[in-house]
Amino acid sequence: MRALVWHGKEDIRCDSVTDPQIEDDRDAIIKITSCAICGSDLHLFHNLIPAMLPGDIMGHESMGEVVEVGAAAKAKLKKGDRVVIPFTIQCGECEQCQRGNFSLCQRTNRKGNLGDKAFGHRTAGLFGYTHLTGGYPGGQAEYLRVPFADTTHIKVPDGIDDEKLLFLSDILPTGWQAAVQADIQPGDTVAVWGCGPVGQMTIRSAILLGAEQIIAIDHLPERLSMAAAAGAVTINFETESVIERLNELTGGEGPHKCIDAVGSESHVNMGQPDTLLDRAKQMVMLENDRPHVLREMIYACRPGGVISIIGVYTGLADKIPMGQSMNKGLTFRMAQAHVPRWTDDLLRRIEDDQIDPSFVITHKVDLSDGPEMYRTFRDKADSCIKVMLKP
Amino acid sequence: MPITNTTQIARSKGDPRIVRKGPSSLTGSDRLARALGWFSIGLGLTELMAPGFIARTLGLESKEGLIRAYGARELASAVPTLSVDKPVGLASRIAGDVLDLATLSSALRPGNAKRDNAAIAFALVIGVTLLDLVAFAEVKASHGRERGTQRDYSDRSGLPRGPQASRGLARRDFDTPPDYRAEGSVADAVPATAP
Numbered sequence: 001m002r003a004l005v006w007h008g009k010e011d012i013r014c015d016s017v018t019d020p021q022i023e024d025d026r027d028a029i030i031k032i033t034s035c036a037i038c039g040s041d042l043h044l045f046h047n048l049i050p051a052m053l054p055g056d057i058m059g060h061e062s063m064g065e066v067v068e069v070g071a072a073a074k075a076k077l078k079k080g081d082r083v084v085i086p087f088t089i090q091c092g093e094c095e096q097c098q099r100g101n102f103s104l105c106q107r108t109n110r111k112g113n114l115g116d117k118a119f120g121h122r123t124a125g126l127f128g129y130t131h132l133t134g135g136y137p138g139g140q141a142e143y144l145r146v147p148f149a150d151t152t153h154i155k156v157p158d159g160i161d162d163e164k165l166l167f168l169s170d171i172l173p174t175g176w177q178a179a180v181q182a183d184i185q186p187g188d189t190v191a192v193w194g195c196g197p198v199g200q201m202t203i204r205s206a207i208l209l210g211a212e213q214i215i216a217i218d219h220l221p222e223r224l225s226m227a228a229a230a231g232a233v234t235i236n237f238e239t240e241s242v243i244e245r246l247n248e249l250t251g252g253e254g255p256h257k258c259i260d261a262v263g264s265e266s267h268v269n270m271g272q273p274d275t276l277l278d279r280a281k282q283m284v285m286l287e288n289d290r291p292h293v294l295r296e297m298i299y300a301c302r303p304g305g306v307i308s309i310i311g312v313y314t315g316l317a318d319k320i321p322m323g324q325s326m327n328k329g330l331t332f333r334m335a336q337a338h339v340p341r342w343t344d345d346l347l348r349r350i351e352d353d354q355i356d357p358s359f360v361i362t363h364k365v366d367l368s369d370g371p372e373m374y375r376t377f378r379d380k381a382d383s384c385i386k387v388m389l390k391p
Numbered sequence: 392m393p394i395t396n397t398t399q400i401a402r403s404k405g406d407p408r409i410v411r412k413g414p415s416s417l418t419g420s421d422r423l424a425r426a427l428g429w430f431s432i433g434l435g436l437t438e439l440m441a442p443g444f445i446a447r448t449l450g451l452e453s454k455e456g457l458i459r460a461y462g463a464r465e466l467a468s469a470v471p472t473l474s475v476d477k478p479v480g481l482a483s484r485i486a487g488d489v490l491d492l493a494t495l496s497s498a499l500r501p502g503n504a505k506r507d508n509a510a511i512a513f514a515l516v517i518g519v520t521l522l523d524l525v526a527f528a529e530v531k532a533s534h535g536r537e538r539g540t541q542r543d544y545s546d547r548s549g550l551p552r553g554p555q556a557s558r559g560l561a562r563r564d565f566d567t568p569p570d571y572r573a574e575g576s577v578a579d580a581v582p583a584t585a586p
Contacts, residue, residue: 013415019407208560209561360547
């Protein structure tokens with residue numbers, strides 16, 4: 001089969017690889033009909049996340065049709081079922097899964113000893129990601145082996161396009177969780193840093209949850225235009241002072257809720273000297289992440305407010321103002337999305353025409369064009385926001 | 392050494408294996424920049440560790456300190472050249488090339504016994520400068536946002552009922568789960584008193 005394979009920093013190729021096989025009774029094989037490139041794939045593309053191996057198959061946003069089912073998964077899945085595959089692999093039985101913390105599943109990281117060493121305690125296995133989270137082959141491919149398939153799937157009905165359903169795999173529930181973990185209440189002002197695909201889903205989720213005012217912060221005109229389309233007030237951080245504008249828009253009080261949809265790779269900007277220092281430190285491995293957004297959120301947030309972090313951080317981050325955080329009594333919530341916790345509800349909202357996630361797709365290409373699209377997406381060229389791949 | 396070597400991370404037995412490799416996302420200019428970055432590291436280390444040898448070879452005996460400083464500069468420009476921010480590294484390499492040429496031109500004076508060596512070095516630096524210029528121009532062109540046209544997405548709300556009609560729609564049947572609540576009110580916190 002064809003698959004997008006990681007060969008090293010900035011080196012993705014569409015290779016021919018051997019087909020996946022059923023390895024366990026709980027496995028299933030999916031014929032991929034659609035998949036996508038995620039912003040967090042760029043962290044792998046830039047080799048910022050350790051423990052990748054040349055030959056690893058990329059991708060954790062995928063959907064398709066079940067073509068083979070292991071004996072133990074047959075009660076839940078059958079050939080021909082149409083499924084979206086969450087980026088998290090979950091057993092459904094461990095203590096964390098029982099609590100709904102599916103991205104913290106205690107059993108599915110097949111390299112749990114590495115996870116224990118890196119994080120203190122292992123987290124869930126993830127598709128197409130580092131070997132610290134199991135090193136499972138990803139779904140930017142023609143076929144995907146889904147481990148724990150009886151609990152790692154979202155059945156979706158026929159009659160709705162892939163474009164509307166694919167993002168149940170990651171960015172829609174991720175954006176939803178970003179808003180939910182901010183505990184958005186009607187009347188709140190919510191500031192969202194980053195108008196990439198997750199930021200866009202977060203903005204829509206915040207509206208559905210009743211936020212009074214949503215402020216979207218980015219510097220790319222096309223992304224700000226997409227945020228404004230959903231009713232957000234926009235701030236271009238290259239031409240405006242974020243802090244001054246946030247204070248203007250909130251009567252000097254600051255946003256009630258601040259959401260980080262950027263994560264590790266904050267934009268490096270001559271006007272923000274801390275971003276230059278972070279980039280220099282990151283280059284010589286004195287720091288893994290560039291946490292400019294986190295610093296700005298802590299400074300801007302209203303005392304007693306909530307900081308919700310959904311952008312991916314990879315390791316160590318410097319100069320986090322804990323003094324401001326403590327004295328302002330801020331609440332921090334963060335996690336990789338617990339995808340299946342939200343997907344039944346979100347699927348119903350798609351069917352009910354409350355949200356149509358396909359708005360975010362700007363490029364739809366064949367899988368073999370994937371390597372080129374990684375570059376286009378990374379460079380934000382051609383107004384690229386979200387790439388959908390068709391195997 | 393990659394972390395994967397020291398930790399002995401290996402791919403699992405049943406995972407798909409590469410049968411035939413396809414074209415890479417790396418462009419020719421990316422590869423050239425990478426080669427120039429590694430060249431910077433090699434030259435920088437040599438200048439740091441053997442400035443006396445370089446000075447004697449070029450007839451620049453009094454400039455060991457300057458050559459060592461140039462070594463540090465080479466290493467500093469190698470880091471961004473090997474990173475995803477290649478244009479920054481290549482620009483700093485070009486500035487360094489100008490300094491190298493200026494220094495070498497002083498070794499081309501008629502009285503220098505090693506003038507021939509200096510001339511060879513001067514020609515080599517000109518060649519490397521041309522490579523730096525080509526790499527810089529191509530990397531800037533291939534990594535810019537200029538490709539294609541800038542689009543406007545102000546018609547993409549993603550909310551079929553419109554933003555205003557969608558506001559709070561989920562509140563009809565969704566409450567923040569108890570484990571995700573961050574806010575409360577005084578009424579929640581103070582126990583009810585008996586009438």
